[in-house]
Amino acid sequence: MSHISNGYHNYGGMVATQSTKDNVPSCNSLIDLTVLKGEKLSAAVLNIIRNLFPEWAHNVEKVSLDRVSGALTNAVFFVNAPNKRRMLLRVYGIGCDQIVDRAKELFWLARLSDLKIGPALLGTFENGRFEEYLDSTTLTSDAIHQPIISQQIAICLRRLHDIINVYPPSKSQTLEVWCNIDKWYRVVLGLVPSLKNKNADWGKILDAYNLDQLGQEILQCKAILERVQSPVVFAHNDTQYGNILQLEKTGELVVVDFEYSGYNPRGFDIANHFCEWMYDYHSDQPASLQADRFPTLEERLRFCKAYIDAGEDNSLCAEDLEREVSTWLMGPHVFWGLWGLIQASQSEIDFDYFLFFTQRISAFRNELAKWSDN
Structure with missing residues (x-):
């Protein structure tokens, strides 16, 4: 800080x-x-x-x-x-x-x-x-896998989440996850014709991904997650390693870049961070999801315990929080999948947003199928 x-x-x-x-x-x-x-x-x-x-x-x-x-x-x-x-x-x-x-x-x-x-x-x-x-250094993809660093990130997230005690939401507050997903889904549907014209191969893939069906899947996702008891917090919503700095003098971690921050379920924010373990934005394939880098159960429980210990609520156990977060994994996947397709249509940044979109929507559908069977 x-x-x-x-x-x-x-x-x-x-x-x-x-x-x-x-x-x-x-x-x-x-x-x-x-x-x-x-x-x-x-x-x-x-x-x-x-x-x-x-x-x-x-x-x-x-x-x-x-x-x-x-x-x-x-x-x-x-x-x-x-x-x-x-x-x-x-x-x-x-x-x-x-x-x-x-x-x-x-x-x-x-x-x-x-x-x-x-x-x-x-x-x-x-x-x-x-x-x-x-005066700081930005964390790397490998750094967030280190146990001590991971525990420090958990503490940072807990402190951010507890801001809700200072600035509580109004009773009519819309959660960022659904506000953005609903808005971006409408934008994406309007972009499909121009995306197909931009790249013939994209057109074939978009047809295969059936974005009309995605709308029904989002409704199904909402229904599942409404049953998950995940308290609303002030969430960062984008804790990828590039948004976490380590101060030169103290070694303290500082979370920066609050573009997507706002009120969201706790499960979404932690699940989103776990998803970011799978990316190295400085590699030869920065847009590619590396599933083998997703945190193991041991790593997830270590993070959850550090998160719980940083607060005053001792009634929650790491296993329960880990399950809450695991259920919420489908949320970040569809959130960023839609984001990726919008970016593919307009961004000047050298990044394969279309690949990012396809992999995140595929991951979303895999998670949705997993929890739909429960």
Whole structure:
């Protein structure tokens, strides 16, 4: 967690408060990554910085940008200049307004900052934002398999989940999992004709995957999961290794990137993390699901025990939590499967979103069949 006093981050001449996003400097500039490359991109970024952070930009004639690999929704860069504190730049992916509710994301970033959680939001522009850079290293795919690291992640998730005690949901609150799945399913149905025109092979696969049938399967999934007693928590919903940092000075883990966060069943959030064990976004096949890397029962129970021990509720046992989470595995699979197909239609990021879609929907159907028989 980043340490904040009085809700303010003093950041190399910039002071940004996050009580509300209105207190964060903002401008209407836009960065088009399909046009801006190299020096032109650096110059455009510097112009925005001069607008948002004139003190930081004082005497800065040029910035360098280091692109962060492994980001699947946005383009993420480290912004560097001599004698200036590094910043993180996030440029939203093309068409991501169909996937991410930016107003909701910024709303939660403000709340999290009030609780001294995560990096500071420094400034926003039309299609992106600047964030505090934390001196840290990003976890790797192998790291989250390590017992100690896995237990630390469990503790981090428990702390995030317990935010619901500070900011409880309204009685009419819609869960993120169903809100997004329902919305994305409608979007996907509308995209099918253009996807078939984009790639003839995709058309054949989409016919075989029968997206009309998928709608009925989603209803069946909901019916099964409604019977699972999984309390609603404040969930991160995307705890892949690239969104977990280890601070250089303390070794403490920090969960970042709250694009998909919100109220969800506890089982969904933990199940989603377990699914992320199967991916290495820096490998030769970053979109490929590696089923043999899914955590073993021993590893799942170790995680669940650490999660339980981090809270005050001693009535729950690791075996019961593990079963709750296992039942919820179908949720993240269909959630990200639909996400993948939308991204396949529009993203400029070099990632096989279509393969990602097919494998996640297949995994969803396998899980659905397993629990439908119970």
